[in-house]
Amino acid sequence: MAAMEQPPLARVIAALPPNVPFVGPETLERRTGVPFVARLGANESAFGPSPLAVAAIAAAAADGWMYGDPEAFALRTALAAHHGIDRANIVCGVGIDGVLGTVVRLFVEPGTPVVTSLGGYPTFAFHVRAAGGVLHQVPYRDDREDLTALAERAHAERARVVYVANPDNPMGTWWTGTELTAFRAALPADTLLCLDEAYADTAPPEAIPALDVTDPGVLRFRTFSKAYGLAGLRVGYALGHAETIAAGDRVRDHFGVGRVAQAAALAALEDQTHLADCVRQIAEGRERITQIARANGLAPITSAANFVTVDLGRDGPFAKAVLDELGRRGIFLRMPGVAPLDRCIRFGVGLPAELDVLERELPAVIAAT
Amino acid sequence: MAAMEQPPLARVIAALPPNVPFVGPETLERRTGVPFVARLGANESAFGPSPLAVAAIAAAAADGWMYGDPEAFALRTALAAHHGIDRANIVCGVGIDGVLGTVVRLFVEPGTPVVTSLGGYPTFAFHVRAAGGVLHQVPYRDDREDLTALAERAHAERARVVYVANPDNPMGTWWTGTELTAFRAALPADTLLCLDEAYADTAPPEAIPALDVTDPGVLRFRTFSKAYGLAGLRVGYALGHAETIAAGDRVRDHFGVGRVAQAAALAALEDQTHLADCVRQIAEGRERITQIARANGLAPITSAANFVTVDLGRDGPFAKAVLDELGRRGIFLRMPGVAPLDRCIRFGVGLPAELDVLERELPAVIAAT
Numbered sequence: 001m002a003a004m005e006q007p008p009l010a011r012v013i014a015a016l017p018p019n020v021p022f023v024g025p026e027t028l029e030r031r032t033g034v035p036f037v038a039r040l041g042a043n044e045s046a047f048g049p050s051p052l053a054v055a056a057i058a059a060a061a062a063d064g065w066m067y068g069d070p071e072a073f074a075l076r077t078a079l080a081a082h083h084g085i086d087r088a089n090i091v092c093g094v095g096i097d098g099v100l101g102t103v104v105r106l107f108v109e110p111g112t113p114v115v116t117s118l119g120g121y122p123t124f125a126f127h128v129r130a131a132g133g134v135l136h137q138v139p140y141r142d143d144r145e146d147l148t149a150l151a152e153r154a155h156a157e158r159a160r161v162v163y164v165a166n167p168d169n170p171m172g173t174w175w176t177g178t179e180l181t182a183f184r185a186a187l188p189a190d191t192l193l194c195l196d197e198a199y200a201d202t203a204p205p206e207a208i209p210a211l212d213v214t215d216p217g218v219l220r221f222r223t224f225s226k227a228y229g230l231a232g233l234r235v236g237y238a239l240g241h242a243e244t245i246a247a248g249d250r251v252r253d254h255f256g257v258g259r260v261a262q263a264a265a266l267a268a269l270e271d272q273t274h275l276a277d278c279v280r281q282i283a284e285g286r287e288r289i290t291q292i293a294r295a296n297g298l299a300p301i302t303s304a305a306n307f308v309t310v311d312l313g314r315d316g317p318f319a320k321a322v323l324d325e326l327g328r329r330g331i332f333l334r335m336p337g338v339a340p341l342d343r344c345i346r347f348g349v350g351l352p353a354e355l356d357v358l359e360r361e362l363p364a365v366i367a368a369t
Numbered sequence: 370m371a372a373m374e375q376p377p378l379a380r381v382i383a384a385l386p387p388n389v390p391f392v393g394p395e396t397l398e399r400r401t402g403v404p405f406v407a408r409l410g411a412n413e414s415a416f417g418p419s420p421l422a423v424a425a426i427a428a429a430a431a432d433g434w435m436y437g438d439p440e441a442f443a444l445r446t447a448l449a450a451h452h453g454i455d456r457a458n459i460v461c462g463v464g465i466d467g468v469l470g471t472v473v474r475l476f477v478e479p480g481t482p483v484v485t486s487l488g489g490y491p492t493f494a495f496h497v498r499a500a501g502g503v504l505h506q507v508p509y510r511d512d513r514e515d516l517t518a519l520a521e522r523a524h525a526e527r528a529r530v531v532y533v534a535n536p537d538n539p540m541g542t543w544w545t546g547t548e549l550t551a552f553r554a555a556l557p558a559d560t561l562l563c564l565d566e567a568y569a570d571t572a573p574p575e576a577i578p579a580l581d582v583t584d585p586g587v588l589r590f591r592t593f594s595k596a597y598g599l600a601g602l603r604v605g606y607a608l609g610h611a612e613t614i615a616a617g618d619r620v621r622d623h624f625g626v627g628r629v630a631q632a633a634a635l636a637a638l639e640d641q642t643h644l645a646d647c648v649r650q651i652a653e654g655r656e657r658i659t660q661i662a663r664a665n666g667l668a669p670i671t672s673a674a675n676f677v678t679v680d681l682g683r684d685g686p687f688a689k690a691v692l693d694e695l696g697r698r699g700i701f702l703r704m705p706g707v708a709p710l711d712r713c714i715r716f717g718v719g720l721p722a723e724l725d726v727l728e729r730e731l732p733a734v735i736a737a738t
Contacts, residue, residue, distance in 0.1 A: 005558045005559045005585065005586060006559075006585040006586070006610075006612060006613065007476060007529060007530070007559050007560060007561035007585070007586055007613075008476075008529070008559065009475055009476060009616060010474070010475060010476055010477060010478035010481070010500075011478060012478065013474070013475050013476075013616070013619055013620060016619045016620075018615070018618065018619065019618075019619060020439070020618055020623055021623060022439070022623065022624075023439075024436065024438050024439045024440065024623075026438040026440065026442060027438070027439075027440055027442075030442065039435070042435075042436055044434050044435055044436065045434045046434065047434070048431060048433075048434045049430070049431070049433050049434055053430075053433070054430040054431050054433070055430075057426060057427065057429075057430035057433065057629065058426065058427035058430055060426075060601070061418070061422075061423040061424075061426035061427055061633075062417060062418070062423050063601065064417075064418050064422070064423070064426065064598070064599050064600070064601040064602050064633065065413050065414045065415065065416070065417045065418055065598035065599065065600055065601065066408070066411075066413055066600060066601050067393065067411055067413065067594075067600045067601055068601055069393050069395040069396070070389070070391070070392075070393045070396075071393065071395065071396055073395060073396075073399065094463055094467075094603075094622060094625050095622075095624065095625070097622055097624060097625070098463075098622055098625060101622060105379070105382070105499065106378055106379060106382050107376060107377075107378060107379055107382075108379060109379035109380060109381065109479075110478075112379070130474065130619065130620040131379075160376060160377070161376070189374045190374045190375075190376050190377065191376060192376035216374065216375040216376070217374060217375070217376055225436075229433070229434035230433050230434065231433070231434055231435060231436045231627075231628075232429070232432065232433040232434065232435050232436055232437055232627045232628030232629055233433050233627050233628075233629060234463075234624070234625060234626075234627040234630075241375075243375060244375065244376075246387070247378060247382070249387065249388075249389055250382055250385045250387065250388060250499065251382060251385075251499040253463060253464075253466055253467055253470060254389055254390060254391065254393075255391075255393075255464065255466060255603070256463050256464070256466070256467060256603060256625075257603075258600075258601045258602050258603040258630070259600075259601030259602075260426065260601055260602060260629065260630075261603075261627070261629075264430075264433065
């Protein structure tokens with residue numbers, strides 16, 4: 001084939017730095033040649049999916065030759081009943097990452113102002129940059145997303161979209177539903193609030209605002225990847241006004257949520273007993289990480305998520321050195337990328353045996369760093 | 370929550386018609402209340418995935434709490450060996466649909482000229498419209514994509530991207546590898562050729578151009594959704610120049626291909642015996658559909674895909690009436706949406722029992738329409 005020029009990228013894309021939101025633990029293992037013995041860095045649920053979901057996956061496997069229902073009707077019906085809303089208020093996608101990508105493409109074009117927190121969930125910013133949006137990033141205050149400053153910035157920049165994660169990743173902190181409702185009211189009337197509730201299932205009930213799907217300016221994001229233990233199946237969903245949800249049909253990958261994934265999520269949703277058991281174990285794990293951190297003279301930040309972010313009390317390079325050394329000792333972790341959050345390391349709740357490894361290794365690593 | 374305005378959509382999106390590329394058979398079943406007895410409309414493989422893939426899905430289910438490797442290293446390693454190229458020449462995504470979406474976002478911005486065929490695979494056009502690209506659609510000639518006219522149009526419009534499916538969907542026709550290589554050479558030097566080879570596995574070898582991953586202006590698309598029988602797992606991939614492949618990292622959903630899907634695809638790839646058996650059964654099914662069509666006085670179009678598109682010899686409304694009546698009799702089918710292709714119905718290869726239903730119902734439907 002004769003022609004040999006690289007076709008020009010879209011201008012917005014050409015201007016992007018080569019960038020990936022996260023390096024996977026498998027990549028790190030390939031670099032070092034040493035497998036991790038504790039996988040605590042990706043906010044997964046080591047307690048695994050419901051046995052009903054495991055069985056549903058196995059049962060659906062032979063039907064894997066069929067595309068999934070592009071309307072995910074059965075799953076959305078079950079979710080609608082679960083949340084007490086209508087199917088039309090729900091759209092499923094390829095994890096929250098996939099749904100966020102769809103929403104960004106719906107509302108963000110080159111030059112669109114978007115407000116988020118400096119150091120917040122990087123995949124949202126990744127999508128906004130790829131769409132040519134202009135990110136306005138508000139610093140955290142006291143390790144929480146600063147709702148007051150976010151609302152002010154949204155007005156100042158005439159933001160089309162504001163993104164907040166509650167509970168927050170990477171800090172684990174949260175606002176109450178009452179505070180979030182006031183925040184939404186303080187935003188410009190034509191601003192879309194993207195409220196990422198990936199960690200809703202592990203949060204105290206008061207952290208979750210009442211579901212109001214009559215407001216076309218709010219989309220809320222939930223997932224089966226965290227407490228439900230199905231990160232590897234890729235099912236997330238958005239809740240919102242039917243009109244806002246329906247707009248996504250213009251751009252979403254209609255067949256993106258496969259048949260096996262839909263079956264898995266449906267079975268997982270039906271096993272609320274397993275979910276409750278995992279939530280309990282996650283709470284115990286948070287307490288254990290808190291104790292380990294304190295025993296090492298570190299300051300754990302109270303978390304409503306499936307991890308505890310711990311303030312190491314020094315600067316980013318110190319935290320990075322500790323993280324790297326823990327990695328060499330077989331513990332996969334991640335940390336915030338931006339100061340002053342980067343004085344912290346995020347410790348995911350793992351199995352007790354994994355936290356044993358952390359407890360055993362941490363003192364020597366802290367002492368030697 | 371106080372604000373009640375619908376936030377404004379991006380201008381490109383606001384200008385789109387409400388549109389979905391395909392209505393799923395499940396949606397049709399819900400509308401009529403009657404389940405289909407023959408599922409011949411989505412170009413799936415009723416012969417199912419490899420038993421090794423079924424076992425791999427079941428085995429991976431309990432590990433479904435872990436995100437998939439965002440680099441799909443093991444799968445790409447196996448694909449590289451299979452195709453005799455380097456891992457760096459391959460990127461996996463959420464089906465070809467997902468990979469096409471990524472590629473369109475990389476190269477297409479508002480106003481970008483894109484050339485494709487009028488009546489060709491609608492999901493590509495769906496992605497281009499959502500990115501604001503300007504579609505220039507070249508009519509088919511003799512039920513084949515018109516390579517000469519496509520190349521001429523690419524020059525005339527200074528096309529950034531040209532899309533061709535070979536074998537073609539919805540017609541099943543194809544060009545030889547030699548002809549496609551000449552076509553690529555005839556395109557502008559800075560045009561990207563997207564060569565969709567979803568049906569490569571069922572095509573004669575001479576339909577497939579030699580793999581040349583030194584040309585940064587060609588991307589080829591393959592999938593596990595067709596002959597491999599894993600449509601419901603969502604794994605497709607692109608083959609091309611390492612630089613073009615790497616550019617996708619700026620926008621792709623890095624975690625979109627889940628752990629279970631990767632395990633399924635890897636196992637399916639390793640069972641080339643099953644693939645060969647399915648390809649044989651698909652060829653037999655094409656022959657059977659051909660015979661059924663001829664027995665009804667219809668003109669089957671010779672196909673290299675897992676379906677046979679049949680010329681009903683009259684106009685679009687007639688074909689649509691036949692399709693609808695076959696649907697009422699429990700046979701799920703689709704047909705091309707644009708004249709003159711819409712004189713045809715596309716009959717997917719199904720199990721022999723499904724083709725029995727078609728053979729039984731078709732004469733009465735034709736007679737009564």
